[in-house]
Amino acid sequence: MELTSLTLYEAQKLVRAKQVSSRELVDGLVESIEKIDPEIHGYLSYDRDQAIADAEKADPNLPLGGVPIAIKDLINVLGHPCGCASKILQGYVAPYDATVTARLRAAGAVPFGRANMDEFAMGSSTENSAFGPSKNPWDVTRTPGGSSGGAAAVVAADEAFAALGSDTGGSIRQPAALCGCVGLKPTYGRVSRFGLVAFASSLDQIGPLTKDVRDAALLMNAIAGADPCDSTSLAEPVPDFLAKLGLGVSGLKLGLPKEYFIDGLDPRVENAVRGAVDHLSNLGASIVEISLPHTEYALSTYYIIAPAEASANLARFDGVRYGFRAQGVSGLLDHYGRTREEGFGPEVKRRIILGTYVLSSGYYDAYYLRAQKVRTLIRQDFVNAFNQVDAIICPTSPTPAFKLGERTNDPLSMYLADIFTLAANMAGICGISIPCGFAQEDGKKLPVGLQILGRALDESTILQVASAYEQSTDWHKAKPGL
């Protein structure tokens, strides 16, 4: 068995028992990356020497001791590039560790590599990366999803033991679904955003992409908890996220939202998800049909609120403070204009223009304010649902991985990739995607993801449901066979 096919937990166990060194894990990854990544392009860069230096210092007895963790290119790691897969941050090197990075280190992990992504996390396929798309390990003519597509791809392809991504509207869960790994979006405020480059500050959360549910819990144990550097982080007690794994689902009530089984849902995805629902029912959960009546407004509301916040957040990239700067300009305004024209890609510009428009006087009330009101209704839908059920189960993505290039000329069809994930961000609740089957296409197996949504701060229950499902199925063990 290849070292790199181990889970985070398994690799850590070997390091702890001194059967494998952290350095060997780094070298194993580098070897696998050299072999596989030219085809997958999951990493933008990595620094072997720095990783080895960190590996030598890592304490093998800590919970993540000695294990390298891949990091999406929008989370600061001191001394490493942090470019958000954008030209405008080319050459920018992080001057500090994000809180999650510091916490990974404190748990013994070795931050490793910069995972590819859609520019500034805007997208669902990694095709908006300024440095070329990542490919899906199950079929390299298809996208790994996005925006954390590089992170999902390297985990699925055994080029990483686990990774950290970010999720603003689905960017952890959707690529996890399309690549056949586990992706968890924590409750808003559960994990500090300090040192995460902001896209839409009221929606962004950092979370794990892993090979199984236990690894997701392990990473959550390391990164969760209040942080004085992020005033939106919650001062709530952090449970041991491993505690409810293995407890089973009997006695739990799971809600099946009728609005999530709609036209446009790929029948192969529907079959796999309905199969998973039956499976959970056989394991002892009771399945209840529920309604989330404002679901149909989630997409349009998200595409007002997220761009509005993005347009404000991205104002800071002016060519003075960070990274790229246009040459040969005539004066300050020309400098700003040309730097932003040359530095941002088309999707990022589209979001800035949309966001500026919906916030401008005259349109603010009609769009932004109204979207905020609808957001409250969406949130209330979930509050009502969680009065009836312990967790909600539904598809993660309406389709399996789509072809590279298939949706790049049609932003709306790209936006639809997140139709089932973005409501959780709007409501601030937590959600996880786990593998629940395959769709066959062109002689290839394409993973399907099951999404489990939970109450705010109740990651433990969705991990419990996810682990019960995972422990009695084999989907998560399948490998793309690169």
Ligand code: GLN
């Ligand atoms: N695909 C969505 C968007 O483009 C969500 C991205 C994300 O979660 N970062 O906004």
